[in-house]
Amino acid sequence: MDQALIAGKVEQAHAAVAQSDADCWITFCRETDEVHEPCLPYVLGFDVVWPTAVVVGPEKSAVVLGRHDAPNAERLGVHDVYPYDESFMPPLEKALETVAADAGTIAINFDLDDNVADGLTHGLYLRLRDAVGDDYDFVSAGDIVREVRGLKSPTERERIYAAAETTEELLAAMVDAWAPSWTESQIVIWMHERMTDRGLGSAWSWEYCPTVHAGGASEVGHTLPGDLEVPENELLHVDFGVRRDGYSADIQRLYVRGDVPDGLQSAFEDVRAAIDAGREVLRAGVRGHEVDAAAREALTDAGWPAFDHAFGHQVGRAAHDGGTLLGPLWDRYGDAPRGDVRVGEIYTMELGVDTEWGYVGQEEMVEITDEGTEWIVDPQTELRSL
Incomplete structure (x- = not known):
């Protein structure tokens, strides 16, 4: 206890x-x-x-x-x-x-x-x-x-930051160990072995955490890992979070095997710009749907289809921690997007676009402060190499 x-x-x-x-x-x-x-x-x-x-x-x-x-x-x-x-x-x-x-x-x-x-x-x-x-x-x-x-207590805040830092550590270690022959399933097995060794839980269902997509042929969504390898000049997309001391993280990261095609770089920059547009609006006192609308508009103005989910959610003991949702005013979300954002809450910001090179999905975590937002861990601002 x-x-x-x-x-x-x-x-x-x-x-x-x-x-x-x-x-x-x-x-x-x-x-x-x-x-x-x-x-x-x-x-x-x-x-x-x-x-x-x-x-x-x-x-x-x-x-x-x-x-x-x-x-x-x-x-x-x-x-x-x-x-x-x-x-x-x-x-x-x-x-x-x-x-x-x-x-x-x-x-x-x-x-x-x-x-x-x-x-x-x-x-x-x-x-x-x-x-x-x-x-x-x-x-x-x-x-x-x-x-x-x-509203996170100092102890809760400390544990969420630690979970996010551990998530990033494991992702970095996986990339260091990765080999071109690894399939989606092998990546997940490698991660699960390290999580078990360290006594870490998963931020959502073990079978789906991490969620791994290798290249443009991989089916996007909350999918089980398959036998696909990452093709040359295509993406590895990982949605991942550990649960540590009862608290969770939720982060998405992107890695490229080989060269970065121009179209892929452009898609990544559009995704980053849309996340930044949402973050500019995200502050105490705004409604959740207002944040979602800013990110959604930035992405569609860049010529991409709108994403079919909320822009962000709270994180705490669970990856999806309830409360105010940074989402659109859709019936499926009820009144959650009408809630106010408050100092002391911790949110994800996530969206992506489907491309021929793979799913360009990004997810960052921020804490709401008196001044605006604070990154939980450093954001991914450029595509990373495998």
């Missing part, structure tokens, strides 16, 4: 609840090894078996959980602990009285658009509704979760 980190995030949660329209925030979950609850690493830090409620108010917090899980909560030393054997309902009533007496509105862990705030199953929603009765109104905890998860 990461006691210091969790204590800091719970303090953030107290402030977020105080600023919200809710009287308290309940994260309700069970069997979390099977059904993951995205908020639990921030407010409790370990998996639970029986129905469990973490109740956070403006000043106090409590956890209601099975007696066999209770010692872990006691050792955490962050919440008042209410263990139970037969029913969670009586201790939940006590926890609510302690944390938010006379509460009328409870924020719970569901959200229409934000996957990291939407861990509550429908069955548990019904159980919680029965447990607290009709005296409380339920609202989404999405805004509270976005505050707690999006």
